[in-house]
Amino acid sequence: MTQLPAADSAPAFCTGCGQSSASCPGCGRDFDPPRYCSACGRWMGVTVTPSGWTARCKEHGEQHSA
Amino acid sequence: MPGEHPQTLTRSTVAVRSASAPAAPDAETLHEIHRQERASVTGAPVTAPLLPAERALLRSVEHAVLDERRLLTATELSALAALPDSAVMALASLAHQVRLTWCGPAVEVEGILSAKTGGCPEDCHFCSQSSRFDTTVKATPFLDTDEVLEAARQTAALGASEFCIVLAIRGPDERTLARILELVPLVHAETGLNVAVSAGILTKDQARRLAEGGVHRYNHNLETARSFFSEVVTTHSFQERVDTCQLVREEGMELCCGALLGMGESDEQRIELLSELQDLDPTEVPVNFLNPRPGTPLGDRAPVGAWEAVRWIALFRLALPGVILRYAGGREITLRDLQAIGMTAGINALIVGNYLTTLGRSSADDLQMLDDLRMPVAALTVAF
Ligand code: SF4
Ligand SMILES: [Zn+2]
């Protein structure tokens, strides 16, 4: 499993559609959790709970809402 | 002088444009014309006083619901639906009185959890969890018991009294039903929350087992009018939904039966839905507004306008005076800053926190809103 990039670096992939940031500057909507990993563009399984969300990338592991 | 023609200036943009004006308008007049033109872009101004006939209609409806304590007819509801936008706040005010009279000031707070997400074989055209549409929500396995319990604990911490376990399925198979029956008492014992379930179409035996298993309320939405249903769902019929709703009541669970507005249905079809709901007599009606999901057949529809949403919240309350009328999905994108107005237009329950696959606004904002409105949070049950 590789490291996620630092939180303050620009995401490499759009979390709304999984395309590279050069192709899509970000199409995720307000009130949508991320669906694709910002580091590798892979689709992520997402669990939405009343207080947050957890997204799992096969390569980069779990990400959580703030 | 603009002050000499106030009526011309405040009636409509058309009147201003059609007036023969020998002299060039001064700056103040131009400002007023531009103000009206801006208003005409986003919708007619909504502050015009009520006409006598509109006031009379509202008085007769008030008498029917508050004095005679009877349900409004479809004809009466159609007349209310035809009121101009300028009457919406009066409609909301009446709906709020009806809510206070029939249900009291308390608000019921609920959390929901998608315990089995995506991969649903049905084709509800609004739903990102249908396997028939290419959306970013894919089939994921049933959550572990620990994950469900943690979500229930989160819900209890938000001050909720109700927790709904939702499954994206046509209806439960034996294994799924057994899993639900295992979770319900665990959640209740762990958190003290009332546990609701939404698991699609039921048989009579399944409804009985869920009732015996401690399911407090069962959610099964009609979503829309019978005459519009086949436009948005083809894999099951409206009547199948009605049948499950009736089974839920017959087997002794409280029925939660909601609507989804903004799929292209007409006002008449919304009234038709309200009449069906009056017949079904649910305990709770969650009101959802379409949040167009990319990849679904309704993905490109525009959301319902905020003012229209307030009107229909009020109409739902006036049609269903005793129900628990719950704010559900889509309210953030539909009502935006008008969410508090919905609370004084008939809403007396909220889903707080996130929804099934999308996020809600912060629960702290919702709880602050209730505090500011001086509406206490409490568990509710059937009014009368
Ligand atoms: S049955 Fe429920 S989960 Fe399945 S497509 Fe319809 S709304 Fe979505
Ligand atoms: Zn994108």
Ligand SMILES: [Zn+2]
């Ligand atoms: Zn990744």
